[in-house]
Amino acid sequence: MEFLSLKTPLQDLAAALRARNWRLATAESCTGGLIAAACTSLAGSSDWFERGFVTYSNEAKTELLGVPPALIAAHGAVSEEVARAMVQGALQHAPVQLAVAVTGIAGPGGAVPGKPVGTVWLAWGTAAQVQAERLQLDGDRGAVRSATVAAALRRLNEAARTEAAA
Secondary structure, three states, X not given: OOOHHHHHHHHHHHHHHHHHOOOEEEEEOOOOOHHHHHHHOOOOHHHOEEEEEEOOOHHHHHHHHOOXXXXXXXXXXXXXXXXXXXXXXXXXXXXXXXXXXXXXXXXXXXXXXXXXXXXXXXXXXXXXXXXXXXXXXXXXXXXXXXXXXXXXXXXXXXXXXXXXXX
């Protein structure tokens, strides 16, 4: 994946996190580490990027982030509840002030009733507040994953600027 188109949002995010002396963690399922890869494509990212959790399986979500298996069973891995729990797990398992999580169905398979291909839950936040948003993205697997990375960076930038202004 080419990250050149994300250079400005990444630079903005880096500046906002540096201004607060904050660090970021990612918790990724459907993107398989692409958000972390985008962040670390920027020189100097070690100043603000702490780590990424690639939690593609339900077991990984539980083992690495502490997402309760009962939560996954009740709502499905692709749900607001699981995305929020992934953020909370990243915040608890890494020395960071900001985290982002994504879980979704990139396709071409995996759709279930009510969750077609392109359904992605994005969550982001701090220890004080976690927000979530359902995305319904078009395109093939690569397009869904790319759009998810771009959306995550937008939300992280908003959160870093909002928190920085608070």
